[in-house]
Amino acid sequence: MSAASTEPTRSSPRVVIVGAGFGGLTAAQHLAHTPVEVVLIDRHNYHLFQPLLYQVATAALSPADIAAPIRHVLRQQKNTTMLLDEVVGVDAAARQVELREGGALGFDYLILATGSVYSYFGHADWPRHAPGLKSIDDATDIRRRILLAFEKAETTHDADAQQRLMTFILVGAGPTGVEMAGALAELARAALAEDFRRINPRAARILLIEAGPKVLAGFPQKLADFAADSLRRMGVELLLDTTIEAIDAEGVIANGKRIASATVVWCAGVEATPAARWLGAEAGRGGTVKVAPDLSVPGHADIFVIGDAALVLDRHGKPLPGVAPVAKQEGRYVAKLIAARVMGAPTARPFRYRDQGALATIGRSSAIADLPFIKLTGWLAWVLWGIVHIYFLIGFRNRLSVFVNWAWAWLTYARGARLITGEKRAD
Amino acid sequence: MSAASTEPTRSSPRVVIVGAGFGGLTAAQHLAHTPVEVVLIDRHNYHLFQPLLYQVATAALSPADIAAPIRHVLRQQKNTTMLLDEVVGVDAAARQVELREGGALGFDYLILATGSVYSYFGHADWPRHAPGLKSIDDATDIRRRILLAFEKAETTHDADAQQRLMTFILVGAGPTGVEMAGALAELARAALAEDFRRINPRAARILLIEAGPKVLAGFPQKLADFAADSLRRMGVELLLDTTIEAIDAEGVIANGKRIASATVVWCAGVEATPAARWLGAEAGRGGTVKVAPDLSVPGHADIFVIGDAALVLDRHGKPLPGVAPVAKQEGRYVAKLIAARVMGAPTARPFRYRDQGALATIGRSSAIADLPFIKLTGWLAWVLWGIVHIYFLIGFRNRLSVFVNWAWAWLTYARGARLITGEKRAD
Numbered sequence: 001m002s003a004a005s006t007e008p009t010r011s012s013p014r015v016v017i018v019g020a021g022f023g024g025l026t027a028a029q030h031l032a033h034t035p036v037e038v039v040l041i042d043r044h045n046y047h048l049f050q051p052l053l054y055q056v057a058t059a060a061l062s063p064a065d066i067a068a069p070i071r072h073v074l075r076q077q078k079n080t081t082m083l084l085d086e087v088v089g090v091d092a093a094a095r096q097v098e099l100r101e102g103g104a105l106g107f108d109y110l111i112l113a114t115g116s117v118y119s120y121f122g123h124a125d126w127p128r129h130a131p132g133l134k135s136i137d138d139a140t141d142i143r144r145r146i147l148l149a150f151e152k153a154e155t156t157h158d159a160d161a162q163q164r165l166m167t168f169i170l171v172g173a174g175p176t177g178v179e180m181a182g183a184l185a186e187l188a189r190a191a192l193a194e195d196f197r198r199i200n201p202r203a204a205r206i207l208l209i210e211a212g213p214k215v216l217a218g219f220p221q222k223l224a225d226f227a228a229d230s231l232r233r234m235g236v237e238l239l240l241d242t243t244i245e246a247i248d249a250e251g252v253i254a255n256g257k258r259i260a261s262a263t264v265v266w267c268a269g270v271e272a273t274p275a276a277r278w279l280g281a282e283a284g285r286g287g288t289v290k291v292a293p294d295l296s297v298p299g300h301a302d303i304f305v306i307g308d309a310a311l312v313l314d315r316h317g318k319p320l321p322g323v324a325p326v327a328k329q330e331g332r333y334v335a336k337l338i339a340a341r342v343m344g345a346p347t348a349r350p351f352r353y354r355d356q357g358a359l360a361t362i363g364r365s366s367a368i369a370d371l372p373f374i375k376l377t378g379w380l381a382w383v384l385w386g387i388v389h390i391y392f393l394i395g396f397r398n399r400l401s402v403f404v405n406w407a408w409a410w411l412t413y414a415r416g417a418r419l420i421t422g423e424k425r426a427d
Numbered sequence: 428m429s430a431a432s433t434e435p436t437r438s439s440p441r442v443v444i445v446g447a448g449f450g451g452l453t454a455a456q457h458l459a460h461t462p463v464e465v466v467l468i469d470r471h472n473y474h475l476f477q478p479l480l481y482q483v484a485t486a487a488l489s490p491a492d493i494a495a496p497i498r499h500v501l502r503q504q505k506n507t508t509m510l511l512d513e514v515v516g517v518d519a520a521a522r523q524v525e526l527r528e529g530g531a532l533g534f535d536y537l538i539l540a541t542g543s544v545y546s547y548f549g550h551a552d553w554p555r556h557a558p559g560l561k562s563i564d565d566a567t568d569i570r571r572r573i574l575l576a577f578e579k580a581e582t583t584h585d586a587d588a589q590q591r592l593m594t595f596i597l598v599g600a601g602p603t604g605v606e607m608a609g610a611l612a613e614l615a616r617a618a619l620a621e622d623f624r625r626i627n628p629r630a631a632r633i634l635l636i637e638a639g640p641k642v643l644a645g646f647p648q649k650l651a652d653f654a655a656d657s658l659r660r661m662g663v664e665l666l667l668d669t670t671i672e673a674i675d676a677e678g679v680i681a682n683g684k685r686i687a688s689a690t691v692v693w694c695a696g697v698e699a700t701p702a703a704r705w706l707g708a709e710a711g712r713g714g715t716v717k718v719a720p721d722l723s724v725p726g727h728a729d730i731f732v733i734g735d736a737a738l739v740l741d742r743h744g745k746p747l748p749g750v751a752p753v754a755k756q757e758g759r760y761v762a763k764l765i766a767a768r769v770m771g772a773p774t775a776r777p778f779r780y781r782d783q784g785a786l787a788t789i790g791r792s793s794a795i796a797d798l799p800f801i802k803l804t805g806w807l808a809w810v811l812w813g814i815v816h817i818y819f820l821i822g823f824r825n826r827l828s829v830f831v832n833w834a835w836a837w838l839t840y841a842r843g844a845r846l847i848t849g850e851k852r853a854d
Contacts, residue, residue: 008825062489066843071622081624084578151511197508346504397835397843408824416824417491420472
């Protein structure tokens, strides 16, 4: 019934976009002036500015500061409909997607921008003990765990329990792990420092555990070294070349040694969402879809995969990283390609990623920037990081709100969003 | 064990305060310079500015805008410890409170400021279908229900279901019901109006159902009439003299008639928390504790009950209302009384409430103010309401953040906190 009623005869081609992350939203926005009907589907009603999610998890920002209602972002784009629903399959032959709530939805062009999820390498019980940082709910859950650990340490009279509660483990020293470690160190050493009577939050142990030999593997050695030194100066313990063998309610086992911890956060590997399985397409590393040079799925010229769900190689045959600029450039490329086809002016130019550099922040006044022509560390990189992140935040209000919160936090070392919420529902 | 270890010989008298709402927090703050040890216990780590909670439920403000970490508020008050725990009983004879986590805790003075909860008049299944608005989690739950109703109305193809999803019922036309109705009307008629493609949010029905003959029963007739007229002009349907007989997943039965609605919010009667039962004290209306003129519990000169949990009569023998100014004045009175006793200068002056008036807002640029010497309606009352509420918000950051959010919302009609969160855990 629903399939039928969503299918009055289409007067213009329909582009269905699955996922309103950086890739999907950018694609939708670049189809605003193309004579197509755009249907954007997401499981959430908000576009999430994921690079700042760790700031929600560490109580610096509120969820609404880094998330914008998708409908509101696209309200003036009259050719676009947003559906709050979940795609559970694709019928490429019938040219339709299967929705969890809304039945089948036909398409002329399909853009899969479904992103990635954390991969626990087959350990089904790890996510419960070591949540990853992907959604707003993940972030407020992690925030609750961190703040509650300090609260419980304050009330307990058992020294071992207190030690365990004051030990925080971050698994994986990529950008998220490094940023979480820095923010957590500042939370303990500055924002919370004066607020307890029985414990000393400054004494909290923060361990960043990495299986590889260095932090920020994607960055040049010099910048990674700067980040590692900065973290150590902030009191973060770096455990490199260290493999996590078990995670349970008591902590972790790493390189054969048990480390007691009440709060473990997963910042390690990701894997793609099941786009490849839906399409029966060839899967690359981590379940990504191996796409053609025009980002279409081999054998399906009208189906595209972009962002973290796609495997796209650069000129040196290296996969492009799962970061926002890649997803956004791919979204814009596919939107323009579809527009050209609809207008009868097809282009054969393959997608090429223009690398604008990478940024990572470590803490107050400290960041690294790996730009095409220059590498920056410290204060200047941090200012650049702040400007870039505020600039790209969706919606003027968010930018202003984030700026006010950051300025206040920077001046006072206070954290405004130190709320323990969701207790009753959790665990 | 824990009782023992929290009980090294006390060098100064210990004041235990249960509840960090307006009454408990005010009492703690007024004991800052008294030679006592203050222990403030709350189930949440934040003090909640409850008068603005409806703005979180209607997506105008973020939780962190109206909640401040209790520890942070009291960080410089070195004689005060905050415990995140729940009191489950009082042993008046042994002079100790029972904590859920922390065992027994002795006191020399006890202030019970445990507040009130929504009363469903014995209907155990109503809270599930019609949540009340007491905590941050309640507010984000109600926000989720409201926003999700519009989203589901957009995706459904069933006209009856759509009608049910677009019908919102608020039970009880006190200040919370009136403010929710106004804010919900503005959400539907302005903030969401342009954002959907298949439904027209302006067509949403908002019903305010009241068992009594008028809205805002505590206000003078003229002001209540103004509020009722304003609500009607905003498209809110007022159902007065209407009794709710049933609430279920399909909606409500009111005065024998079924009204289909997917979103029912309880803004009706409250009852006190179990302070009276803990003390074996005489209970007044709604389980409140009938206190002596100095707010102590008859027979227990060192145990005080303040705020919504207490029954205090004014000079005309009418119970004082459950509002912030009453709780704050009672908190200050008890703090001063304890300080006087500790300093050996007991006073016998009974508590007297100084009525500073009451305010209620209906919507954009519209409010009512019942002040001691003047009654205001409309724009002027609304400006006064805004100034008063921002002034009393705890913490400078919150004031600035709320001001920015309000100014932005007022100028653009947009709502910044339109996030549907907590889906996975709900229901």
